[in-house]
Amino acid sequence: MTRTEAPTLIPGPLAAQEAGVAPATIRKWVQLGRLTPVGRAGRAQLFRLEDVFAAERTTRRSR
Structure with a gap:
């Protein structure tokens, strides 16, 4: 049985920096x-x- 990792959650300002x-x-x-x-x-x-x-990619494609 494999252990699944929970996704890392980040606050908005850090999400913005990463994107x-x-x-x-x-x-x-x-x-x-x-x-x-x-x-x-x-x-x-x-x-x-x-x-x-994913949101960043979607936004980039729609430009």
Whole structure:
């Protein structure tokens, strides 16, 4: 039996840094429905890094 790793959750500002965009861009993607937070840590929204990269790819393709 293999152990599955839980996805690493990161806050919006770190997600923005990893994707090479401004934190406001992460917030905009959430407003537009391109990215969905999967949790919270206090007031901070948490995201899966793979979801952030998928939203970035989708945005890049639609330009």
